[in-house]
Amino acid sequence: MIYFDFAATTPLDSEAAEVFVQASTEYFGNSSSLHDIGGQSLDLLENCREELANLLGINKKGLYFTSGGSEGNFLAIEALLSAPKKAGKHIIAGMAEHSSIHGVLNRLEGYSITYLPLPASGLIDVKELERAITSETVLVIVQHVNSEIGTIQPIAEIARICREHDIHFHSDFVQSFGKVDLKKITPLVSSFSFSGHKIYGPKGIGGVYVDPAISWKAFFPGGSHESGFRPGTVNVPAIASMTAAAQKLNDQLVQSHDRFLELRTILLESLDPIKEYVHVYQADTGSQLPSIIGLRVSGIEGQWIMLECNRYGFAISTGSACQIGMQAPAKVTVALGLGSQEAKEFIRISFGKTTKREDVVKLGETIVDIVKEFKR
Structure with a gap:
């Protein structure tokens, strides 16, 4: 995993x-x-x-x-x-x-x-x-x-x-x-x-x-x-x-930021084949922590994508772990004014110090395959 x-x-x-x-x-x-x-x-x-x-x-x-x-x-x-x-x-x-x-x-x-x-x-x-x-x-x-x-x-x-x-x-x-x-x-x-x-x-x-x-x-x-x-x-x-x-x-703040920025770019580029369905919620680079990516895929519930990723060996989430058990939409989706169906489509991907470039590429490819298969 x-x-x-x-x-x-x-x-x-x-x-x-x-x-x-x-x-x-x-x-x-x-x-x-x-x-x-x-x-x-x-x-x-x-x-x-x-x-x-x-x-x-x-x-x-x-x-x-x-x-x-x-x-x-x-x-x-x-x-x-x-x-x-x-x-x-x-x-x-x-x-x-x-x-x-x-x-x-x-x-x-x-x-x-x-x-x-x-x-x-x-x-x-x-x-x-x-x-x-x-x-x-x-x-x-x-x-x-x-x-x-x-x-x-x-x-x-x-x-x-x-x-x-x-x-x-x-x-x-x-x-x-x-x-x-x-x-x-x-x-x-x-x-x-x-x-x-x-x-x-x-x-x-x-x-x-x-x-x-x-x-x-x-x-x-x-x-x-x-x-x-x-x-x-x-x-x-x-x-x-x-x-x-x-x-x-x-001691590693600057190096970590630069590495996460690179990994973020790699992941978002890997989702390019399904870009018509992907909506990323983010600010400009100076006001964005690069290690957290919140997005939704139109027409597919985030829980489905999360479970499919889990089946393929990747652990992602659908929002804050502190409220998952309540089955409530991620609070940020409410704050952003998303409708109930759009809120259900939300997923979160976050990087850490052990995240590898090749694993980010694999995750992106896996999400693309999941979405394409679902859309078919």
Whole structure:
């Protein structure tokens, strides 16, 4: 089976795995314990916090470790709402946000929420965002990179608008962490979330940054871990492993981008024989993560193509793995205004560091054969 679903999750890097085992066996103490074994674990934890803060260009005092991106989004939003810059009960969010964002917003009581659609470019219309702002707007939520089509949102411009209107700004960095240099935009947002398993780190670990100037109140009262940000014993081995994976990817950002851009071009060119049926959803090169390709084939359900690809030995997806079990259309298709039948035609192909040029060519040829056979 050849894997083309790296946007869903990645295999654990071998060096990161070694770090995990070593930390689990040699630094097994509870980092909150007062004895020397606990102290060793705490030292490792704080070293990781400092290293990740340096990679991200942030103040380590605002960095908290969580179980992953979904929990991170939840806690960040609750933290920002506990300390708004002004009185109000209005939130603006992207319609194509990750399901964890929609989950938080759906449970909020007393708030009105404006959801912003996506134009054909897949990029938030910042003028429409500005028009949606009212005197009651206290929070804007826009993910950095869309997990289903890979478009990169104009975070700096959105952050400027939020600052001018005294509005907190949260961004989901799960798909951009380890793939894009984030240092220029991390100081601009109120909070952001990230996850380890998207960057060849372990599952069940991630983090949140909340601007230290924000005096948030803990959602879970009485917690002593992570400065009270969340309860539960800190998973130091997973944090160390994620940090090792992040360091490794950070050293390869430019090379990886160029390689994924080449693979993207190869795949799209390989689909040329069926181009009359293929609709790719993407932005210009400068606003597009090249490793994620979201497309649909007219007249063929994405699930059919996914299952046929699986039969031929290729793993692709029909959207975010976090909502597949609900049989709901990919949220980006709704945000793009696709009809119900068009939404069902959506598939996602994503590359990783083990993706080979020849495998991309084979996948493209296989999809062409599948479509031609179906059309016959």
